[in-house]
Amino acid sequence: MTGLITIRIAMRALVRNKTRSLLTALGIIIGIAAVIAVVAVGQGASVTMRNQISSMGNNLLMIFPGSQRTGGFHGGAGTQQTLTAEDGEAILRECPMVQAMSPMVRAGGQCIYRENDWATSVQGVNVQYQEVRSWDVASGSFFTDSDLRSAARVCVLGQTVAENLFQGEDPLNKTIRIKNMPFRVVGVMTKKGSAAWGQDQDDTIIAPWTTVRRVLQNSPFNNVNQLMMSLVSMDALPAAKDEISKILRQRHRLNQTTDDDFTITDMTEVTQMITQVSSLMTMLLTIIASISLAVGGIGIMNIMLVAVSERTREIGLRLAVGARRRDILMQFLAEAVALSGAGGIIGIGLGISVANIVAKVNHWPVMISASAILLALTFSAGVGIFFGFYPAWRAARLNPIESLRRE
Amino acid sequence: MLISLKEISKVYHMEEVDVPALRSVTATIDTGEFVAIMGHSGSGKSTLLNLLGCLDRPDSGTYLLDDKEVSRLSSDDLARIRNQKIGFVFQNFNLLARTSALENVELPLYYGPKISAAERQERARSLLTRVGLENRLGHHPGQLSGGQQQRVAIARALVNQPPLILADEPTGNLDSRSADDIMALFQELNREGITIVMVTHEPDIARYAKRVIQMKDGQIV
Numbered sequence: 001m002t003g004l005i006t007i008r009i010a011m012r013a014l015v016r017n018k019t020r021s022l023l024t025a026l027g028i029i030i031g032i033a034a035v036i037a038v039v040a041v042g043q044g045a046s047v048t049m050r051n052q053i054s055s056m057g058n059n060l061l062m063i064f065p066g067s068q069r070t071g072g073f074h075g076g077a078g079t080q081q082t083l084t085a086e087d088g089e090a091i092l093r094e095c096p097m098v099q100a101m102s103p104m105v106r107a108g109g110q111c112i113y114r115e116n117d118w119a120t121s122v123q124g125v126n127v128q129y130q131e132v133r134s135w136d137v138a139s140g141s142f143f144t145d146s147d148l149r150s151a152a153r154v155c156v157l158g159q160t161v162a163e164n165l166f167q168g169e170d171p172l173n174k175t176i177r178i179k180n181m182p183f184r185v186v187g188v189m190t191k192k193g194s195a196a197w198g199q200d201q202d203d204t205i206i207a208p209w210t211t212v213r214r215v216l217q218n219s220p221f222n223n224v225n226q227l228m229m230s231l232v233s234m235d236a237l238p239a240a241k242d243e244i245s246k247i248l249r250q251r252h253r254l255n256q257t258t259d260d261d262f263t264i265t266d267m268t269e270v271t272q273m274i275t276q277v278s279s280l281m282t283m284l285l286t287i288i289a290s291i292s293l294a295v296g297g298i299g300i301m302n303i304m305l306v307a308v309s310e311r312t313r314e315i316g317l318r319l320a321v322g323a324r325r326r327d328i329l330m331q332f333l334a335e336a337v338a339l340s341g342a343g344g345i346i347g348i349g350l351g352i353s354v355a356n357i358v359a360k361v362n363h364w365p366v367m368i369s370a371s372a373i374l375l376a377l378t379f380s381a382g383v384g385i386f387f388g389f390y391p392a393w394r395a396a397r398l399n400p401i402e403s404l405r406r407e
Numbered sequence: 408m409l410i411s412l413k414e415i416s417k418v419y420h421m422e423e424v425d426v427p428a429l430r431s432v433t434a435t436i437d438t439g440e441f442v443a444i445m446g447h448s449g450s451g452k453s454t455l456l457n458l459l460g461c462l463d464r465p466d467s468g469t470y471l472l473d474d475k476e477v478s479r480l481s482s483d484d485l486a487r488i489r490n491q492k493i494g495f496v497f498q499n500f501n502l503l504a505r506t507s508a509l510e511n512v513e514l515p516l517y518y519g520p521k522i523s524a525a526e527r528q529e530r531a532r533s534l535l536t537r538v539g540l541e542n543r544l545g546h547h548p549g550q551l552s553g554g555q556q557q558r559v560a561i562a563r564a565l566v567n568q569p570p571l572i573l574a575d576e577p578t579g580n581l582d583s584r585s586a587d588d589i590m591a592l593f594q595e596l597n598r599e600g601i602t603i604v605m606v607t608h609e610p611d612i613a614r615y616a617k618r619v620i621q622m623k624d625g626q627i628v
Contacts, residue, residue, distance in 0.1 A: 005517060016505055317501045320462060321563070322490020322518035324483045400462050404501065 010334035024303040027296020028343030031289050032376045036351025038285040041358045043367035049274045059231040066261040081223045082252055082261050088227040095243045097236040100131040104226040105209045107216040109179035113165040120161050122205045124212025132230045140172045140187030143208050151210040156187040158202040181215050297387035304336050304391035315395050316403025329396035336388020344380025409602050410436040415468035428454040430625040441597040443613035444606045446622035452606045460573045461485040490518050494564025498576035500556040502548040509544045512562045534562040554585030574605040578612050590615040
């Protein structure tokens, strides 16, 4: 008996019991659909996260002021006032691994253009900010070094702010008011999208940090909220951290027993965390999928045992007209594999649809890999062979005389 | 000589009690014979038919089928002999349910030498025509009368052109008119040279055979 005929006979037996076959295959369908959807969604999500992280800027490193210690008590992070733009410039000068550096002073407030208003954050930075964040100007230009020196009231808008304040109108050279202070718009940034933690990176206004410090924060001091820098490469990260730390400790005149008055963070921690979370999720869902496949397989074994006992007389007859035990074994094995294989194919279809829906809802790319589909097919066929073998073996072992007598 | 049995014995073991089913049976059946095996239940006639049909092996003795010793063959070899040399006809027809008459007749061809689907169908169709069912090719067993079902079964038994047909109470489930038709068909096949061995307990049916073997307590009397 050839393989093709065996498969055809198996398919016919399944079609004869449509409802039963479908219900039996349901476990496999769900299991495979889960595997496909999970892999697709997981890959889509991790690609999206990686994109979002790199949208923060390449090889990004951030320095925050540390906590202040007064009389044995620690204040919260950022309470130190010691981190200055000069620190940043010194690091840029002395540490060759640092490619670009920008201080960051944060302010926030209501922005007004004519009858439109919009509450947003204002980032006070320097001209290297573009390079640090790898973020270009879409129209107009970025502010200049002389704007920075003179603390000029100029600003560059993020896309979200530009849309909300100007609503289609060209913002260039218009004057907006931030916290009632007039600022001239010199440029609009390109669209950056949302950050890994969901924040809209385009909902911001960028201005010279000197201006933000003096005009918006009304502060005579030149300490900053944060220093951002990009490194020549990610490999330089540990060495760069060490060197930056040395430079800052020296500049802040900290002796060996004193704690750092700053914290250096980089995106690898965020990346690692995201990778960890996503691999945990993948593992969890893989376990669920495996359980579902096992349950589906047991369902197939159960129904195949029923089929063998229902069709004992058919088996006896086939043996009588010349079927070998191997033929009977292959027939029932083929039925089990056809059942799980069909379940697998339906499951792949279902999984792809689910992945598409999830991707659409979350604005993720759909990542359905051929290898995942191949794996799913192999798995479903494997489940059929594994769980179908025992019933098929029982069928092949039947005694033809007794089987023929069975009513 | 088609069948030669020499001192065939078969004992069934049932819960520590040995039940002898055949005791040293010796018999020969020539090509072209039409033999009826008769006897009460428990006389060993079914056991004998199963051994003749290579569905079972004797405990001792030799069974030459077509001059070939078959009592010690492997189960795969026995399957091939059943497929090629023997056609079975059963009391309860044993047709596959929800399967057309044509496909039922084709069934033994799947387990024989490879032939094309077209040839398979052609052979099944010509045999169904031969037994007078040319208008019932696509009918399922449930749509056929008992007599028609048994004709399908006979067509199935003939599809590999075996020299021997073994029938186990072939008319047991039929009314007397259908039974007569089936027996007439058997006689016709026998005239064409096919050897038929039939188990029955009805003297009316046994009368169609050329020779009657009476069995009692596992022996031929």
